Amino acid sequence: xxxxxxxxxxxxxxxxxxxxxxxxxxxxxxxxxxxxxxxxxxxxxxxxxxxxxxxxxxxxxxxxxxxxxxxxxxxxxxxxxxxxxxxxxxxxxxxxxxxxxxxxxxxxxxxxxxxxxxxxxxxxxxxxxxxxxxxxxxxxxxxxxxxxxxxxxxxxxxxxxxxxxxxxxxxxxxxxxxxxxxxxxxxxxxxxxxxxxxxxxxxxxxxxxxxxxxxxxxxxxxxxxxxxxxxxxxxxxxxxxxxxxxxxxxxxxxxxxxxxxxxxxxxxxxxxxxxxxxxxxxxxxxxxxxxxxxxxxxxxxxxxxxxxxxxxxxxxxxxxxxxxxxxxxxxxxxxxxxxxxxxxxxxxxxxxxxxxxxxxxxxxxxxxxxxxxxxxxxxxxxxxxxxxxxxxxxxxxxxxxxxxxxxxxxxxxxxxxx
Amino acid sequence: xxxxxxxxxxxxxxxxxxxxxxxxxxxxxxxxxxxxxxxxxxxxxxxxxxxxxxxxxxxxxxxxxxxxxxxxxxxxxxxxxxxxxxxxxxxxxxxxxxxxxxxxxxxxxxxxxxxxxxxxxxxxxxxxxxxxxxxxxxxxxxxxxxxxxxxxxxxxxxxxxxxxxxxxxxxxxxxxxxxxxxxxxxxxxxxxxxxxxxxxxxxxx
Numbered sequence: 364x365x366x367x368x369x370x371x372x373x374x375x376x377x378x379x380x381x382x383x384x385x386x387x388x389x390x391x392x393x394x395x396x397x398x399x400x401x402x403x404x405x406x407x408x409x410x411x412x413x414x415x416x417x418x419x420x421x422x423x424x425x426x427x428x429x430x431x432x433x434x435x436x437x438x439x440x441x442x443x444x445x446x447x448x449x450x451x452x453x454x455x456x457x458x459x460x461x462x463x464x465x466x467x468x469x470x471x472x473x474x475x476x477x478x479x480x481x482x483x484x485x486x487x488x489x490x491x492x493x494x495x496x497x498x499x500x501x502x503x504x505x506x507x508x509x510x511x512x513x514x515x516x517x518x519x520x521x522x523x524x525x526x527x528x529x530x531x532x533x534x535x536x537x538x539x540x541x542x543x544x545x546x547x548x549x550x551x552x553x554x555x556x557x558x559x560x561x562x563x564x565x566x567x568x569x570x571x572x573x574x575x576x577x578x579x580x581x582x583x584x585x586x587x588x589x590x591x592x593x594x595x596x597x598x599x600x601x602x603x604x605x606x607x608x609x610x611x612x613x614x615x616x617x618x619x620x621x622x623x624x625x626x627x628x629x630x631x632x633x634x635x636x637x638x639x640x641x642x643x644x645x646x647x648x649x650x651x652x653x654x655x656x657x658x659x660x661x662x663x664x665x666x667x668x669x670x671x672x673x674x675x676x677x678x679x680x681x682x683x684x685x686x687x688x689x690x691x692x693x694x695x696x697x698x699x700x701x702x703x704x705x706x707x708x709x710x711x712x713x714x715x716x717x718x719x720x721x722x723x724x725x726x727x728x729x730x731x732x733x734x735x736x737x738x739x740x741x742x743x744x745x746x747x748x749x750x751x752x753x754x755x756x757x758x759x760x761x762x763x764x765x766x767x768x769x770x771x772x773x774x775x776x777x778x779x780x781x
Numbered sequence: 782x783x784x785x786x787x788x789x790x791x792x793x794x795x796x797x798x799x800x801x802x803x804x805x806x807x808x809x810x811x812x813x814x815x816x817x818x819x820x821x822x823x824x825x826x827x828x829x830x831x832x833x834x835x836x837x838x839x840x841x842x843x844x845x846x847x848x849x850x851x852x853x854x855x856x857x858x859x860x861x862x863x864x865x866x867x868x869x870x871x872x873x874x875x876x877x878x879x880x881x882x883x884x885x886x887x888x889x890x891x892x893x894x895x896x897x898x899x900x901x902x903x904x905x906x907x908x909x910x911x912x913x914x915x916x917x918x919x920x921x922x923x924x925x926x927x928x929x930x931x932x933x934x935x936x937x938x939x940x941x942x943x944x945x946x947x948x949x950x951x952x953x954x955x956x957x958x959x960x961x962x963x964x965x966x967x968x969x970x971x972x973x974x975x976x977x978x979x980x981x982x983x984x985x986x
Binding site: 728 | 801808923
């Protein structure tokens with residue numbers, strides 16, 4: 364088996380769990396597809412380039428002429444109580460007639476003709492509608508009243524609704540997002556608006572096209588945003604910004620939003636660098652002295668996987684000092700060994716692998732630690748120690764991943780190219 | 782409910798125009814294969830369900846055109862590959878226009894084992910850097926462990942083309958992996974552990 368085949372096999376093994384229980388939602392979503400409607404709208408999908416141009420012209424026209432189209436109702440509208448569609452995560456394809464959906468929380472969403480969207484069922488009381496193409500208008504009851512938080516996704520953007528009436532348009536071909544807040548406040552995140560997003564208030568209009576941001580502040584906006592306390596929402600971007608001023612890149616907010624995820628959440632989501640940054644902002648050193656063992660191990664992993672070896676080492680050493688008897692501390696010894704290997708300090712690495720093997724001789728990483736012990740002893744010049752480790756390895760893990768390394772060493776092969 | 786009929790029955794269902802029933806039957810018959818393939822090509826992806834949904838929509842839409850029931854499975858695999866290819870290209874366009882922190886968290890920490898999670902993250906970061914056709918060929922060959930002929934069929938190209946594509950993918954992946962100490966170490970270990978490393982392209986020569 365070649366090295367690439369072995370690597371591919373390991374990746375396949377690591378992925379073996381597959382999507383798991385998430386699959387439970389796939390069949391209901393597939394069965395919810397309206398195949399008849401798909402056929403009727405197929406012509407529109409084939410004419411996407413022409414429609415994209417037409418949509419762009421229409422959006423620009425709306426942009427230039429202010430509120431002209433704000434209240435223009437569609438010629439025909441289908442009404443639907445859509446709590447079921449929300450629960451089931453249905454796809455929605457709207458033909459020539461707009462689709463008005465009402466919900467138990469008294470919120471309303473209107474999908475304009477020829478729009479495509481889909482609900483994402485979420486845990487808790489949240490509701491999320493992803494606009495694949497087209498435009499929607501929504502009147503959302505405040506989450507503080509209904510307990511349901513609404514958000515609209517469009518391409519890489521996410522519009523978090525505080526409680527408002529707004530319209531959102533998305534054209535994937537043109538990479539064009541347009542948001543118009545009629546009343547209330549929303550936060551728009553994603554793409555060039557990261558990391559802190561952009562807060563919009565009444566009468567504000569936002570367009571993001573190919574990374575270019577265009578904000579038109581409404582007359583009520585600055586006052587409303589200024590009145591917002593920092594504990595509830597982020598302050599607005601620079602108030603001196605002139606209406607319709609093109610901005611690139613987005614001006615970051617001066618304080619983080621209250622809903623910004625903590626370092627634990629970021630680490631669990633795999634965003635290690637951001638998790639570490641967040642932990643640094645909290646104060647890394649006091650943090651590692653007060654965290655529990657599990658969180659401390661998580662922080663160490665975030666630092667290690669985020670590429671900051673010194674912080675990872677610091678967290679792991681603290682973990683072992685404060686919680687010497689927990690399993691995470693044993694694994695910590697193995698991790699410290701790996702960090703030392705990365706720093707080419709093979710003597711220290713060997714010591715940590717020995718420490719792990721002494722504390723967890725049958726632990727889940729024992730075979731790996733025993734194999735690495737052979738290599739690190741050999742690399743540190745401890746030939747006799749490496750041979751002893753190789754003999755131990757072959758006795759304990761015959762057929763293991765390091766078998767060939769152990770045998771080569773005992774044959775007298777030069778294991779480490781100088 | 783599991784589909785108990787044959788692939789011929791399934792195609793007959795599609796030809797009658799009963800797309801809802803055909804969708805349920807196709808899902809029952811092929812959901813494992815499609816989920817596995819999408820999961821492996823994209824990795825543990827936050828939008829996995831959406832991509833799988835699109836694959837099934839494409840499959841059901843084209844099912845009526847399939848004439849040979851024996852070719853159904855390979856046809857569905859090729860539809861799956863084409864859909865995933867489009868998805869990857871769409872994401873690349875998005876990323877091109879929205880530089881900065883990537884909005885797509887490709888690996889959603891699917892496993893408890895940190896070693897495995899790290900391997901997945903690094904491997905799929907490298908795969909992200911491969912041209913899409915090379916990435917798909919590489920995944921089908923090495924991660925999904927398919928024979929070359931099947932890879933060629935799934936990618937809808939000749940054996941010679943897939944060999945060339947895989948050769949380039951191997952070179953590119955190995956070069957990128959050599960820049961990462963952990964992956965380089967893993968590949969070096971794999972080389973040392975191999976009994977008789979055959980040049981890959983000689984396999985079917």
